[in-house]
Ligand SMILES: Nc1ncnc2c1ncn2[C@@H]1O[C@H](COP(=O)(O)OP(=O)(O)OP(=O)(O)O)[C@@H](O)[C@H]1O
């Protein structure tokens with residue numbers, strides 16, 4: 600069953616087309632790695648899918664409901680956003696709030712949840728990312744890896760149908776990347792549906808079940824991870840894998 604499907608997403612900036620008609624279908628439990636060279640449109644695609652950018656054209660089918668992206672209404676966006684999580688490269692935490700408050704905020708404000716219930720859910724979420732003992736710490740008192748894990752806790756606390764990640768480890772010092780990838784791997788094993796823009800080929804190879812390769816605003820290849828890494832017939836993909844693996 601597909602959680603989300605997009606058809607023919609197009610997006611231009613200042614008259615220049617950046618996404619040339621992207622199609623993608625994400626099934627329940629899929630962990631899809633979106634990879635490709637810098638500037639190929641990966642972030643723009645995720646931002647269009649989460650309505651941080653408005654697509655110029657295209658269709659989204661979210662849980663069997665179909666939306667035309669150039670005409671979608673704020674109320675519909677709100678409804679879809681309630682069912683999706685987003686983890687950014689730079690964590691986007693509230694700096695003046697504790698880890699716990701960062702997680703409860705969206706539950707209390709966005710979902711009108713009672714404070715005590717929100718706290719309970721937030722503690723559970725922090726526990727799942729290994730940070731229950733850091734609940735009272737502010738972002739400045741946490742390492743980058745810990746901050747990103749708080750951001751992941753915030754995303755899972757809402758029990759989303761899918762989580763989008765945009766290069767969740769690329770702002771981290773190398774020694775902190777592993778702990779974040781471990782948490783993502785665990786989520787994947789628990790069956791979370793995830794769409795992950797990443798440069799971590801180990802994640803694409805070992806955790807994701809599908810790979811989408813983008814170049815210059817097109818999806819050049821979409822395949823199982825196994826196939827992608829074992830049979831990269833395309834020269835451009837061979838070169839990409841060889842270069843990024845250094
Ligand atoms: N707000 C914007 N205004 C103008 N151009 C933009 C804007 N956002 C992105 N672009 C352009 O769109 C293209 C795709 O950018 P995007 O950030 O989606 O690439 P990316 O694949 O995520 O790259 P990276 O791997 O470096 O993160 C680039 O040429 C970029 O300059």
Ligand SMILES: [Mg+2]
Nearest residue numbers: 641642643766
């Ligand atoms: Mg990007």
